Amino acid sequence: MTRNLRTIGFDADDTLWHNERFFQLTQERFAALLRDHAEREHLEQRLIAAERRNIGHYGFGVKGFVLSMIETAVEVTDGKVPGTVVAALLDAGREMLAHPIELLPHARDAIEALAGSHHLVLITKGDLLHQERKLAQSGLGDLFDHVEIVSDKTPSVYARIFHPLPGGVRAAMMVGNSMKSDVCPAIEAGGWGVFVPHDLQWDLEHAEPPDSPRYRAIDDLGGLPTLVGDIG
Template identity: 75%
Template sequence: MATKLQTIGFDADDTLWHNERFFTLTQERFAELLADHVERDDLDARLLAAEKRNIGHYGFGVKGFVLSMIETAVEVTEGRVPGSVIGQILAAGQDMLAHPVELLPHAREAVEALAPDFHLVLITKGDLLHQERKLAASGLGELFDAVEIVSDKQPQTYARIFGASPGGAEAAMMVGNSLKSDVNPAIRAGGWGVFVPQDLAWSLEHDEKLDHPRFREIPHLGALAPLVETLD
């Protein structure tokens, strides 16, 4: 390396703790509520279109997901969706917000192993209050030197965050489960990108792997500290 690694950024949802599986379970519940009105494949397609359309209005996270479900329910029933169904959609969203945080395998060990020697930054997008609650519940908060809850993750996002971190972007690494939001934009900003794939992934987070010397992929967070040793 031309520059010694000094900063390591971690994504939160589906990198440090479970998240997407709760969206999947809620979408199953949503489909059951509307089974008499629309075929499942059509419902899923309309919901995804609503989510994509609404990101600019509501941002990422549970609240935007709930509003997109309500919008889709109104659309597929041509405005005849019962109030009881809307109530159940809202209740499903509240359940998601209240769900206990469950760390992914090796998450705590990986963060604890790197905290003494590196400047650690949690970089996550979504609803501010919900992300703050999840971080507090995770028990990992005191291990991070900085926390950035952002509206989106673009190369300029990482350029700003890593630019204010020790060593700048060239001495920084981003670790996450999303090629689109975590890995590729961090590499484009001048840093390293470490991809930690998960079985469940939101389709709007799909992207191609970059053919780049600063791209790395590991099977789980237990492999992160050994990887860092090879770069440092």
Template identity: 75%
Template structure:
């Protein structure tokens, strides 16, 4: 019987291991450091605006986040932010980069369950050195046949990556927590798109579910993925 699914792509951050919660903790620290200059809600709005502006310059990841926090601190204090606040933000960024990798529930078991029957590729965006470091510290690197660390996730990204795999995009599935980056562009490229919701989501990653899309699926957690893979074939 012909196999319908040959390749499975996995997102990394907040799909296989925790990520956004460390950003949230640092953002709480940021708000505390600047509480005398701006209300938390206003500060968060300004930070999101800075991140949106700066993605095309700094890309995704901790380093761009820290630079956006510093830029926002300068803006809300009219360039009078104390040096010790800048130092604290830089230290927070270093802590984020060095934080131990904490796997999400079912992550390793799910990947191991499909590794023997499918070609696996990790597809993640962010800083190259940090993502490589997290993969190495996760202990899961040996489970993947290929690793792609990309600057952004667009339909052309998945078309290129899956197009180089047996069966092409039509025989591939992308699994991730971001509807905007993991699911929608993979569907547009002709692949399956599987959403695994996470309780924390970055504002810039919000997108609506593609209701009615034939190749869209959602599972509550990765523990349900092997069954879905077996169902699709």
């Protein structure tokens, strides 16, 4: 009998381990450093605008975030940002790159439960070295059949990754906390998409749920093995 699911892709940041909270803590530090130059809400709006402009240049991850903070600091101070502020932002970035990995509830159990029966692939975007370090520290690396670190997650990227894997795209599922990056493009490529919410989400990752029979949502990864079994 042909199985409906043979390959399962997992997002990494805020799906398997905490990530966004470190960005938000650094953003609070950023607001404190520039409180004499801009109100917090205005500063956040300027920073989001800078991040949106810079994704195509710097990609996703800590390094692009730090560069966008520095750019925003230059803008709101009319080019007079103190060197001490720039140094503090660089220090904050280094701290983010070194933060310890803390797995989210049920992450290891879900992956171990599916590793023997399905082809597992980690699909994450961001800085190559940083993502490789996080995966190594997570202790989950040996459970994946392979890893894809990509510059962005689009339908064509998912099609490229899933096509040569067992069952192809139609028998593949992507699991993640981003409707925009993990769920919608995977479904558009022809696979399944499973949304696992996280308390924190980057503003640029927001999207509405897709109207598709291949869309599912679970409260946490503890429900994933049962969902996979139900789909077959």
